[in-house]
Amino acid sequence: MGMYASARGWLEINFKQWGTAQQIIQRYHHDLYSGGWAFPAKPFNWTLYLFYGGDIREQELDWLRETIAELAAMPPIDDDGDRPVGLFLITDERGRALLWQVRDGSLDEQPAPSLAWFGD
Secondary structure, three states, X not given: OOOEEEEEEEEEEXXXXXXXXXXHHHHOOOOOHHHHEEOOOOOOOOOEXXXXXXXXXXXXXXXXXXXXXXXXOOOOOOOOOOOOEEEEXXXXXXXXXXXXXXXXXXXXXXXXXXXXXXXO
């Protein structure tokens, strides 16, 4: 049957990147797990937060990581050079925790044992 991991987190993107982000998510469409993506129903103020949350099979973590990595690589939209930033916590049934940090156009993964309690 396989093991599961819980994935939850967000990306902060520029409002002008909304369409590009939607295209990336659609390109990586997964019949079951794409439903975890959520844009605010009515964005406000200056930052657009794109959320993901769901329990997915461990073997599908590569799918999610590739999707987030491509979102992270979206080019800056203005002269400020701002890129997407974000944070995702991945916990699994074995009690392990990973932190995926998005900044400077890439996704960095590191162990996060102090956050493993989120998976309890």
